[in-house]
Amino acid sequence: MPGIQLLDPARIFPAFGVWEDKTVVSGLYKSQMTSIDGGPVAKDIYLRTSLPRFKSAIAMHLDDHSSGLESTQGVSLQYARAWTSTKFGLSLGLKAGWKRFVFDGASARTPEGNYTAGIDHQDPEVPLSEVSDNAFETGLSIFVRTSFLDFGLGMDHIRGGKFVEDSKIYRVKNILNFAIMKEWNMGNIGIVPYFILYSDFIQFQEEILCRIRFGKNIFGELFARGINRELFGFWGGTIGLAPTGNWQIFYRYETEIHQFGKKFPDRGRRLGLGLICL
Numbered sequence: 713m714p715g716i717q718l719l720d721p722a723r724i725f726p727a728f729g730v731w732e733d734k735t736v737v738s739g740l741y742k743s744q745m746t747s748i749d750g751g752p753v754a755k756d757i758y759l760r761t762s763l764p765r766f767k768s769a770i771a772m773h774l775d776d777h778s779s780g781l782e783s784t785q786g787v788s789l790q791y792a793r794a795w796t797s798t799k800f801g802l803s804l805g806l807k808a809g810w811k812r813f814v815f816d817g818a819s820a821r822t823p824e825g826n827y828t829a830g831i832d833h834q835d836p837e838v839p840l841s842e843v844s845d846n847a848f849e850t851g852l853s854i855f856v857r858t859s860f861l862d863f864g865l866g867m868d869h870i871r872g873g874k875f876v877e878d879s880k881i882y883r884v885k886n887i888l889n890f891a892i893m894k895e896w897n898m899g900n901i902g903i904v905p906y907f908i909l910y911s912d913f914i915q916f917q918e919e920i921l922c923r924i925r926f927g928k929n930i931f932g933e934l935f936a937r938g939i940n941r942e943l944f945g946f947w948g949g950t951i952g953l954a955p956t957g958n959w960q961i962f963y964r965y966e967t968e969i970h971q972f973g974k975k976f977p978d979r980g981r982r983l984g985l986g987l988i989c990l
Contacts, residue, residue, distance in 0.1 A: 722771060723758055724889050724908075725864035726790040726805030727855035729769035735761040750780040760790075767794045773809070781819055786811035788849065800858045805866070807851035814844045853889075863892045885912045900927045929954050931962075 720736055722729035742754040760771035771790040777783065788809025795802050817839030821827065824834040831840050853866030868887040890909045895902060902925035910917045921935030933950035952962030 720758065720760065721864070721891070721893075722760055722769070722790070722792070722805075723773065725853040725855050725866045725891070726771065726807050726851065727792050727803040727853040727866070728864060729760050729771055729790065729805065730762065730767065730792040730794040730803045731801070731855070731857065732769075733762045733764050750778075752779040753777070767796075768792060781816040783814045784811055786849070788851075790851075800856060802857075803855045805851075805853040805855070807849075807853075807868070809849050810846060811849050812844065812846050814842065815839065816842050818842060861892060861894050863890075865890050885914075887912055901925065931960070933964075935966075937966075 720729075720738060722732075722736075736758070738758045740754070740756050740758075742752075744752045754775070754777045756773065756775040758771065758773050760769060762769045769790075769792045771792075773788045773790065774786070776785050786809055788807050790805060790807045792803055792805040817833075818831060818841050820833060820838050822833045822835050822838055826832040826834065833840065849868070850870045851866065851868040852870060853864060855864040856862065866889040868889070869885060888909075888911045891906060893904055893906045895904045897903075904923040904925075906919070906921045906923070908919040908921070910919070917938045919935060919937040921933055921937075923931065923933045925931045931950075931952045931954065935949070936945075936947040938945045946966045948964065948966030950962050950964040952960055954960035
């Protein structure tokens, strides 16, 4: 999920998790295009704890995504290990998990299909009934910290693979994530600008954002995503509260930039809750 690094960059780059000596429990709910049936909905739970004695961190991630007639559920385990020197720090993150895919073929409709006396999609790639399959997924990431810049590079679904036997449509795609970021502190104000790039090696999507913290209890974010695309261009902001040092809650609002968004008046919304045990 783009922008999720507001809660924890380790969600995108497991290698990041080793740089924070704390335990994190967080959850997220996201909905978009609520005016139409089958609009995208995402829910997840993320747990992470550090192991400072071993310069390591471990995490677990559970997610549930649905969009249209498709839905996926997954669980993954993560491990990160750090190495430091006087000039920089380097960490390596590994991820392994399981993902389940479900497609409701009985509810699908194709332009060439015949549905007067039953279900006939006239398309061999579209199943006539509900189909499901499972896939094993792996991920690898690195994170580098220097005095002037931090950056991460990660690959999800390295193994790739196909759902539903040899289908060319229902498959696990390789996902590349790249990010550059740096934190500056000015008194009680902290600023973290990010540049993030996502790719499935077919299309690219960039995101520019800036996270701002006021004191210890208020934080926010401004962002623009996919700004060079005809489709899926978004901008928006986040406001969050951290009443204590142990938990935080935020609300995120985003709206479309390009013509595509004008067809769907509903804006994207995200609600998140995090518990941080120091």
